[in-house]
Amino acid sequence: MQIVTDIVCPFCGCLCDDLEATIENNHISKIKNACAISRSKFLNHSKNRLNSPTIDGEKVSLEKALDAAADILSTSRRPLIYGLSSTECEAIGKAVEISELTGGVIDNTSSVCHGPTILALQQVGESKTTLGEVKNRSDLIIFWGSNPTQAHLRHLLRYSGISKGLYTSEGRKKRFIIAVDIRETATAKMADQFIKIKPNKDFELLQALSAAVRGYEVPDVAGVSKDEIMELANRMKNAKFGIVFFGLGLTQSRGRHMNIDAAVMLVAELNHHTKFLLTPMRGHYNVAGANTVTTWQTGYPYAVDFSRGYPRYNPGEYTSIDLLAKGEVDAALIIASDPVSTFPANVVRELAKIPVITLDHKISPTTMLSKVALPVATAGIEGEGTAYRMDGVPLRLSKLLEPEEGVKTDAELLDMIIERIGGKR
Amino acid sequence: MSDIIIKGGVVFDPLNNVNGELKEIYIKEGKVAEEFPENKAKVIDAKGMTVMPGGVDLHSHIAGSKINIGRLMRPEDHRKDPVPRSINTRSGVGYSCPSTFVTGYRYAQMGYTTVMEAAMPPLGARHVHEELNDTPIIDKAAFTLFGNNYFVLKYIKEGDKDKLKAFIAWLLRATRGYAVKIVNPGGVEHWKWGRNVEGLDTPIENYEITPREVITSLAESNEELGLPHTIHLHCNNLGVPGNYETTIETIDTVKGIKPKKGREASVHIVHCQFNALDGENWMKLKSGASKISKYVNGKSHVTLDLGQVIFTDTTTMTGDGPWQFRLWELTGNKWVNSDVEMEAGAGVVPYTFKKNNPANAIQWAIGLELALLIKDPWKVYMTTDHPNGGPFYYYPKVISWLMSRKSRTETMLESNKSCIRKTTLDGSYREYTFNDIAIVTRAATAKVLGLVNKGHLGIGADGDVSIYKINPKTWRPSKFKELEKAFSSAAYTIKNGDIVVKDGEVHSTSLGSTFWADAEIPEGLESELVKELEEDFSKYYTVNFRNYPVEEAYLPTQIPVEAKGGKW
Numbered sequence: 002m003q004i005v006t007d008i009v010c011p012f013c014g015c016l017c018d019d020l021e022a023t024i025e026n027n028h029i030s031k032i033k034n035a036c037a038i039s040r041s042k043f044l045n046h047s048k049n050r051l052n053s054p055t056i057d058g059e060k061v062s063l064e065k066a067l068d069a070a071a072d073i074l075s076t077s078r079r080p081l082i083y084g085l086s087s088t089e090c091e092a093i094g095k096a097v098e099i100s101e102l103t104g105g106v107i108d109n110t111s112s113v114c115h116g117p118t119i120l121a122l123q124q125v126g127e128s129k130t131t132l133g134e135v136k137n138r139s140d141l142i143i144f145w146g147s148n149p150t151q152a153h154l155r156h157l158l159r160y161s162g163i164s165k166g167l168y169t170s171e172g173r174k175k176r177f178i179i180a181v182d183i184r185e186t187a188t189a190k191m192a193d194q195f196i197k198i199k200p201n202k203d204f205e206l207l208q209a210l211s212a213a214v215r216g217y218e219v220p221d222v223a224g225v226s227k228d229e230i231m232e233l234a235n236r237m238k239n240a241k242f243g244i245v246f247f248g249l250g251l252t253q254s255r256g257r258h259m260n261i262d263a264a265v266m267l268v269a270e271l272n273h274h275t276k277f278l279l280t281p282m283r284g285h286y287n288v289a290g291a292n293t294v295t296t297w298q299t300g301y302p303y304a305v306d307f308s309r310g311y312p313r314y315n316p317g318e319y320t321s322i323d324l325l326a327k328g329e330v331d332a333a334l335i336i337a338s339d340p341v342s343t344f345p346a347n348v349v350r351e352l353a354k355i356p357v358i359t360l361d362h363k364i365s366p367t368t369m370l371s372k373v374a375l376p377v378a379t380a381g382i383e384g385e386g387t388a389y390r391m392d393g394v395p396l397r398l399s400k401l402l403e404p405e406e407g408v409k410t411d412a413e414l415l416d417m418i419i420e421r422i423g424g425k426r
Numbered sequence: 427m428s429d430i431i432i433k434g435g436v437v438f439d440p441l442n443n444v445n446g447e448l449k450e451i452y453i454k455e456g457k458v459a460e461e462f463p464e465n466k467a468k469v470i471d472a473k474g475m476t477v478m479p480g481g482v483d484l485h486s487h488i489a490g491s492k493i494n495i496g497r498l499m500r501p502e503d504h505r506k507d508p509v510p511r512s513i514n515t516r517s518g519v520g521y522s523c524p525s526t527f528v529t530g531y532r533y534a535q536m537g538y539t540t541v542m543e544a545a546m547p548p549l550g551a552r553h554v555h556e557e558l559n560d561t562p563i564i565d566k567a568a569f570t571l572f573g574n575n576y577f578v579l580k581y582i583k584e585g586d587k588d589k590l591k592a593f594i595a596w597l598l599r600a601t602r603g604y605a606v607k608i609v610n611p612g613g614v615e616h617w618k619w620g621r622n623v624e625g626l627d628t629p630i631e632n633y634e635i636t637p638r639e640v641i642t643s644l645a646e647s648n649e650e651l652g653l654p655h656t657i658h659l660h661c662n663n664l665g666v667p668g669n670y671e672t673t674i675e676t677i678d679t680v681k682g683i684k685p686k687k688g689r690e691a692s693v694h695i696v697h698c699q700f701n702a703l704d705g706e707n708w709m710k711l712k713s714g715a716s717k718i719s720k721y722v723n724g725k726s727h728v729t730l731d732l733g734q735v736i737f738t739d740t741t742t743m744t745g746d747g748p749w750q751f752r753l754w755e756l757t758g759n760k761w762v763n764s765d766v767e768m769e770a771g772a773g774v775v776p777y778t779f780k781k782n783n784p785a786n787a788i789q790w791a792i793g794l795e796l797a798l799l800i801k802d803p804w805k806v807y808m809t810t811d812h813p814n815g816g817p818f819y820y821y822p823k824v825i826s827w828l829m830s831r832k833s834r835t836e837t838m839l840e841s842n843k844s845c846i847r848k849t850t851l852d853g854s855y856r857e858y859t860f861n862d863i864a865i866v867t868r869a870a871t872a873k874v875l876g877l878v879n880k881g882h883l884g885i886g887a888d889g890d891v892s893i894y895k896i897n898p899k900t901w902r903p904s905k906f907k908e909l910e911k912a913f914s915s916a917a918y919t920i921k922n923g924d925i926v927v928k929d930g931e932v933h934s935t936s937l938g939s940t941f942w943a944d945a946e947i948p949e950g951l952e953s954e955l956v957k958e959l960e961e962d963f964s965k966y967y968t969v970n971f972r973n974y975p976v977e978e979a980y981l982p983t984q985i986p987v988e989a990k991g992g993k994w
Binding site: 006007009018019090094098101119122123124125126127128129130131132133134136137138159160165166167168241242269272275276277278292293294296297298299300301302307309310311312313314385387389393394395396397 | 491498500501509553556762968
């Protein structure tokens, strides 16, 4: 029996790094400090595993499966490389290289989650911080279209609402928490104030708040009374250190990147009065890493096309759903993602028409649909690597268990594919 | 790697007092060597060409969260400069925020072989090293941010000098950093409450110490530890008209600190142009370069770099959060702020330096004035503070301004008259020689960095050589366009005995090394320090203490530079 401490959790964007696992016979028997979701991931990680490389569902040797994958990619005119938010950074770098070598398109899951956040950053910027500043200084926290109580389970405890830090030794008591949402979520229930807004009216409310902060009179907006808006604006101005945590409720409702634009500008405006910041609640544990690595290698965070031999970026054109819907790609390499479960049905039908190669540790609808499926070692449990927290802090994933014999990490497998399609080195 | 003989070139190797001599250079097993027979070696005919040690840039932003935010927020910048893949190279983008691969290639194409990343937030150290590992060819190092670190402020407040020194040594090792970088001491901490400091004597809230104490304490510790480089200081009040006074005061405040053995300087002032503004406000702006130069000319304890302005669209990025906020207010351009818990912060704002903007024209002149008015080239180095003043691949343009009054005059006449009226640039007839250029771009920078095998071509030096297709014997300042061309695209760049660039094209792309400063800490003190750090980490950080130091996996090709004989 062995106890490993300081484990980084490879589940959500919180990337909690204080987990403790008890390991017996290459199996995790106990896990401490984990949230319910994380516990389930660690304790059940050996269940439902993809246990052999397959071609058309038939078990084959790794060599054969890799040859088939390389063949598909090198004969494809325009492959799509997609996923990457639940794997280590080293694999993401290799995926970029494959895209470049094959003249394909690389995209990650931010094209269906926080893509609009990035578009807004490219439009107006963003005033953000690592989470420790919130823990140490914040006295006003606003969760807008995000619900950490059910999606980022330890966020409130470790980083925000009830955390205690350098200048916040009283924790929850001296903090005012506001939830802005279209329904009373669990987060709204624990907040000091719940502001219920009409669906798809976030942009209007954010603009009204900006006007109120600038000192203008505002009418009732988005189902929120003018008094409530004025009160909120004043509360924001008078906070010592405020922050907005926003989620998909803001990025994927009507207005999308315009909503984030409005939120960014509101926060920027507030900096004339006090310290105010905002930070997106990223979902998958390394979706931030997928953006980060792709950006330093190509200049662009997602939706990058290499068909001309140099990177080009155009969300809406080179994003996976758009490419598939238009039937523009003739092969796909899916890494650590399950688009068959998450993409619209008509797009999945397009995916079913082309040869798909999938790297995953578990059986999923996508592996079942794939021409070639390759089992991998679970990053953060069976393999090391880097992951970036939702706020951009890089942490080292650890290897707790030996993978089954012959099972390799995403990065190793992608490297073997690169060798086969004639990469350098 | 084959052995190389460079024949017939005109060699500039200032650290070995070689000033434009016809001389052969021999490279064996990646190092400069004694003469050996020609039979098996590759012979490079450098007749009529300029031969220098590989360039050493001591201040540039090439890796880590800040430059990556720049890349992320500026797709419009990349579109001006796409870089296709080739048989030897990866694709990417260039202009003000080049991708990592392109950064390595373009430095090598200019004959640069060593580059320092100037600001590494400790919490983001892995990110910096990951990017450095994707930056091909060049050797590199990163400077760890110290000036607003909680533990630094705490130990200064407590007056615990030994703990402060131990912490510096510990953090450099934990982050694999090379030098002590200080950015707007106190100001960045205040920015976490939305404010700044006004100068050297504003008390830092919650710590009851001043920026002046932070600077002197860190400088003193730096020298007592015997670190390879001096403190690397971004002064308070950057970008504020009238700030030349703060700059002089800052340099003056460390003059009493005894530099470590073998070095004269105890402080390096970064991108001095941004800190050499005179006048009450932007409307009344004039150059403060002559005042700073006059002070620096009389002192030996200071070195500085230019932060030369290039008239172009670029992306400003500093660890100085409040200044970037101010710049956002001034310009209305998009603004990213990025605070880092307990230790640092940063901001990024795109900016265009325009010839017809009076302030920009003055800023352009200030950089050149500093270079020309400071008499000793060993004290003032060429940088653009990439990409703050402009992208690094404009260095050849800066070289032409320094070496040719005609080149300067041409730009001056195209620019707002303020650069003539409000500065002394027009009065300067000094023109840099090839030897001066070799000093300010490699010899002096390598020396002040304490990189003993860089910046020269003596026996045993690293086999890093750049050869430029220009004949220093026949060149005249009127031919500055030729000069620019030659320095833009090296005829050869040799890195550790490998020909990496030929005729301006990248030929081979091995990964360079990462330097870091390895200072010893007395054993008992270290365990005491670690105990204190662990306690504060568990209370105030959001990562566990044991997950904080950078793992070996991030340093595939590291070279620790030992700092021995520290005073305790």
